[in-house]
Amino acid sequence: ETTGKVITCKAAVTWTIDAPMSIEDVEVDPPKAGEVRIKIISSGICGSDNHVLEGDFKVPLPVILGHEGAGIVESIGEGVSSVKPGDKVLTVFLPQCRKCDSCLHAKGNCCLKEDVRHPVGLMLDGTSRFTCRGRKLHNAFGTSTFTEYTVMHEISVVKLDEAAPLEKVCLLACGFTTGYGSAINKARVTPGSTCVVFGLGGVGSSVVLGCKAAGAARIIGIDINEEKLARAKALGVTDCLNPRNFKKPIQQVVVEMTGFGADFSFEAIGTIDTMVAALESCNSSYGVCVIIGVAPEKSQLAFNPMQLLSGRTLKGCFLGDFKTRDHVPLLVDDYMKNKINLDPLITHRLPFLKVNEGFDLLRSGKSVRCVLSF
């Protein structure tokens, strides 16, 4: 019985960003009011965690990274009512408090209790539940899944169907949901349309699945990695483009291929250049461009405003624009009914203690999603 007690367990600690994570014994405090302690069972390795390790996405250190997790509730703090010990849950980085301006608006999904845009790395009361070698550790985006146990706010915990396979649905905590929802909810891809997707990692591949589900007739995939291009064909990409094979800018290639530009374009890489290229790849009059990638801190997007005056729409979203606690369970239902197939995204599996190898696979371009098991 661990309820109410500190749990000592293994976690991957990021002390500095220029070294591998180190596997340490950490102490995880019991959950306080409104909090939930979760035993992590599976976690995917997402591109945004890699952005942190490469210095492009700044978060306070030392930290326990990981946000694409699934696990089982171990214990709950005072006042928690939406989950109980034993429940299967997803760890999502966007809360849904149901009280803030964004949550109360019909369309808002970026709850004001989030810790993603300007990460502080602490619980809402300003303290931490993790200790290692006598030092307090930060959490990542209110989640932290590279640990055997984590503590999260109830408002960021999505309750799962009790039959959901955690080693697969963990992708619904970030990558799949982010990409698929961007196509379905944010762009609202229409049947018969032409789409172009920049970046075919876990997130971009999920955009492709969303475009396909929405009935897109043509899906142009863009990546500098030939293996990613080949794999994406199996997901529904109809035309593959490697920007390195062209002298002219890739947006010009897309415009020429499509006549006047794509109906919908998506950026799932996270660089300023590819964001501008995505914008310029969509139709100047009615094209819609959705930005998904997280660009390096302090970077500014610059383009001629004439790009918009002709009628284009530029938008972006976190987590596919889903209100997390309301809508992610509906995606899980779709998964349970075989309407969604996550298998093509999961290219590798590793035991949690090999998390650094998982990041090597992502950086070398070999993996789409590597799922860690605990």
Ligand code: COD
């Ligand atoms: N041109 C074309 N393709 C490129 C280029 C380029 N210049 N540079 C890289 N690529 C390709 C890579 O070969 C790779 O296939 C792909 O782009 C990126 O994929 P991954 O696997 O590295 O990354 P994902 O798909 O896991 O991550 C997606 C993003 C990198 C977009 C990342 O920013 C992200 O996860 N964003 C969404 C999640 C989110 O909102 N996070 C914020 C809070 S946690």
Ligand code: ZN
């Ligand atoms: Zn992610």
Ligand code: ZN
């Ligand atoms: Zn809210």
